Amino acid sequence: MQQNKQNRQKDNRKVLKLGIAGSLLMVGFGFALVPLYDIICDITGLNGKTGVLATSEVKEQAIDHTVTVQFDGTVNSDLPWSLKPQVFSMEVVPGKLYSTEYIAKNIAQIDVTGQAVPSVAPNEASIYFSKTECFCFTEQLLTSGEEKNMPVTFIVSPDIPKDINVLTLSYTFFNKSRLTAAQQAAAAEAHEKI
Amino acid sequence: MSQDITHDEVAHDHHDHDHKPKGFVKRWLMTTNHKDIGTLYLVFALAMFMVGGAMAMIIRLELFQPGLQFVEPAFFNQMTTMHALVMIFGAVMPAFVGLANWMIPMMIGAPDMALPRMNNWSFWILPFAFTMLLATLFMPGGAPAGGWTMYPPLVLQGGHNVGFLVFAVHMMGISSIMGAINVIATIMNMRAPNLGYLNMPLFVWTWLITAFLLIAVMPVLAGAVTMILTDRYFDTSFFNAAGGGDPVLFQHIFWFFGHPEVYIMILPAFGIISEIIPTFARKPLFGYVSMVYATAAIAFLSFIVWAHHMFSVGMPLGGSLYFMYATMMIAVPTGVKIFNWVGTMWRGSMTFETPMLFSLAFVVLFTIGGFSGVMMALAPVDLQYHDTYFIVAHFHYVLVTGAVYAIIAGAYYWLPKWSGHMYNERLGKIHFWWSTISVNVLFFPQHFLGLAGMPRRIPDYSTQFAEFNMMSSIGGFAFGLAQVLFVYIVWKTVRGGEKATAQVWEGAKGLEWTVPSPAPHHTFSEFGPVDLSKLANGEKFSILSDIDEKDDKQK
CATH class of the missing domain: 1.20.5 (Single alpha-helices involved in coiled-coils or other helix-helix interfaces)
Known part of the structure; x- marks a missing residue:
């Protein structure tokens, strides 16, 4: 026992x-x-983060369908800016380069540095969307009251599935000076991937 | 409540082994006795049930009429959040652990839980965890108000209650994990030598499976809330989009915990119902083995369906289809269970004592909750139901008329064994009918509110929802009052009443009914074979237990 x-x-x-x-x-x-x-x-592409930085190789090939790209811009509540796209949508041919601009304005009395984070919906379209030039690659400084046009150049891959006819490119601007050093480092690392 | 038992019963007790420690501190604070710890858990759960219930009353009071009448919206949000946290982690889970503590050793012929000192620790963590959580109500900025799901970035915007919330969740998690390890060790190592796995009562089986679920998912929750904590205070960017993180990641991690969690709250309930229905139908449980397999199947499926909570967050079509079908598959083993309970009652000689009434209501009302669950599993229509009162109606049907009803049924069923007295059957029946009518008045109209588009977690609403909300609130107040009656009945029963026999119920089978009522402080102290004919499944599977015995000898 x-x-x-x-x-x-x-x-x-x-x-x-x-x-x-x-x-x-x-x-x-x-x-x-x-x-x-x-x-x-x-x-x-589950989280809507866009594809890796594309080289400006433009494939000239016959594409029989077009895609509507819609533009959207918001600012985080910590950032005293306004942001809106110059055009709200564009009809694009996959494989060709396109450019558009966002208009940002600092409505505060002080200079503020912001950084934009892009996102594409529907999520499965995000891996077929890449940018060759974008204001989101670097931080942006706007002096008090300054208004700035911010360019973005993008390409939709010809491999995009036929059933995706509309996609939305959305930017959210964050107040960079509100981020701590550690958060800024993490942001920089993440932005290298964008 | 059990203090009074000691005073009343010590004089009558003739058991030589029944030497309870004297004094409050030694008896309750330092106890390692599974029955005392079970009592502590149950009393704690009942107290938290009342605290969480009071919060629900505030919610229903504010929603009685459209417009803001009684509380500020910020406080309303604190109430919805705290109500959920207190009810889930403070009432339902500790109540099941309390029942496990009391009943599992007595059901398998073990002298105590396998790790009694850890058992004491896992209980005594809880009061501290909840003191910490509830203390946030009195702090500047108030309690957490971002919902019990703690989604960032909302949860991070609520001031310093985040830290208290996170550490309270850590402590609850540690307590649950220790309780689960104890249950597994007890069931695997402490069974009477001739009692095989397939001789075990279903309550023991469901708890064994639940314990594995707890060990698998509580640490994942601990990890998720730790990331919240470091995002809030240590500048990490797990869920912070500005820092390259993703708030949706939290939802995946949370629901990887959250979905198994809902089965943690219902599997032991299945076990309780599977004990009670055979007793009052006076027939052995129909399909015992299929019940065991169904429980295991539900537990397995719970790990692979989490994103059905996130259809509206967005996922590829393939993902939606997978999570939709996988979720609907859960209806199969659950259907097996419902079928088996009905099969047990078929041609049984049923009587309708209070535990049986609550069990029958469980079968019917839990099934209604299950049906609305299948509706929400459909990805395309879930977009309409998401974050509406339809969801609120669904999870209250499965948790109140499911989990809570099973706990109440279990309390009535085993109370004579714990206290040595019969409860007042007449009051029990009043409690049952009062609760069951009011709970349906409370939650059924919420289905309609949800389908009509009323969002959850709001203090004010559009006027077209006024009638159903008023109905629901009236049901809510009545249901709340009925539970005060329950507390009174339990208190009266513990204080005194008609003496219960050892058997208590005519049709009851199981080792717990072979010991006297009230169960002496120490039972099955002599570790040895038990009379398998006393068990519901003792003789049916005795061949299997023979094999077990041979295995033991070979060791």
Whole structure:
């Protein structure tokens, strides 16, 4: 009987150790979901982040369908700017380069630096959308009351699935000076990928 | 409440082993006894049920009429958030752990839980966690108000309650994980030597599976809230778009925890119902093995359906289709369970004592909640239901008339065993009918509100929703009052009443009914074989337990 009890205590301790190990493993799994999500998004475009910076190689080939690109711009509540696209939509031929502009204005009494984060909807279209020139690649300084036209040059890949007829390019401007050094570093790293 | 049992019963107790520690501190603060810890868990859960219920009353009071009458919108948002957190982590989960503590060792012939000192610790973390969480109500800026789902960036905008929320969730998580490890160790190592896995009562089975779910997902939640904490205070950018993060990532991590979590709150309820229906139908549970497999299947499916909470967030068509079909698949094992309960009652000699009434209501009303769940699983129509009162109606049908009804049924069922007294059957029946009528008045109109487009988590609404909201509020107040009656019934029963026999219920089967009522402080202290004929599934699967025994000998 005593033997039995000791065996059970040994078994209990084993379950305890396995349980703790399993829990720690699952904490790790929770954190592993962060890079895993980035990888899945890179492949599928799930989070609407646009494709890698494209070279200005323009493929001249017959494309029998056009895509409507809609433009949208917002500013984060921390940023005292206004932002709107010059045109609200464009009919584009996949494979050709197009340019448009956003108009940003600093409505505050002070100079403010902003940084834009782009996003494309529907998400699955984002991997077929790339920009050769964009105000979102660098931070933008607007002096008090300054208005600035900000250009973006983009190309929609000819590989875009036929069932995607409309896509939306959206920018959100964030107040860069409100970010801490660590957040700015993270932002810079993320922007290299855009 | 059980303090009074000691005073009343010590004199009558003739069990030599029944030496309870003297004094409040030794008896309750330092206890390692599974029954005392079970009682602590249940009393704590009941207290939190009342706290969370009071918050629900404030919500229904504000929604009684359109316009803002009683509370500020900011406080209303704190109420919806805290109501959910308190009810999920403070009431339902601790109540199930309390039932597990009380019943599992007695059901499998074990002298106590496998790790009794850890058991004490896992309970005593909880009061501190909830003190911390509830204290935010009295802080400048108030309690968390961004919803219990804690979605960033909203949750990060609420002041310093974020830190308290995160650490409270950490503590609840640690408590749950320790409780789960204890349950697994107890079931795997402490069963009577001749009691095989397929001899175990279904409550034990469902808890074993629930415990694995807890270990798998509570750490993931801990990770997610830690990321919230570092985003808020340590400049990381997990969910901060300006820093290259993605708030949608949080939703994926959260629901990877959140969906299994809802099964954590319902599987033990399935177990309780599977104990009660056979007792009052006086027939063994129909399809015992299929019940075990169905429980395991539901647990497995819970891990692969999380994004059905996120149809409106946007995902590729393939993703929507996958999550839609996978979610609808859960209806299959759940249907098996409902079928088996109905099959158990078929041609049984049923009687309708209070636990049975609550169980029958569970079967009917949980199924209604299940049906609205299948409706929401449809990705195209979910866009209409998302974040409306239809969702609120759905999860209250599965959690109130599901989980809470099962807990109440279990409390009535086992209360005579715990306290040694029969509860007042007449009051029990009043409690049942009062609750069941009012709970439907409370939640059924919310389906219509949701379909008509009323969003959830709002303090004010458009006037066309006025009638159904008033109905719902009246139902809510009545339901709240009925639970005060429940507290009274429990209190009266613990204080005294008709003496309960060891068997308590004529048709009851299981080892817990072989010990006297009230169950002595120590049961099954002599570790050894038990009489399998006392178990519902003892003889049916005795061949399997023989094999188990041989395995043990070979070791």
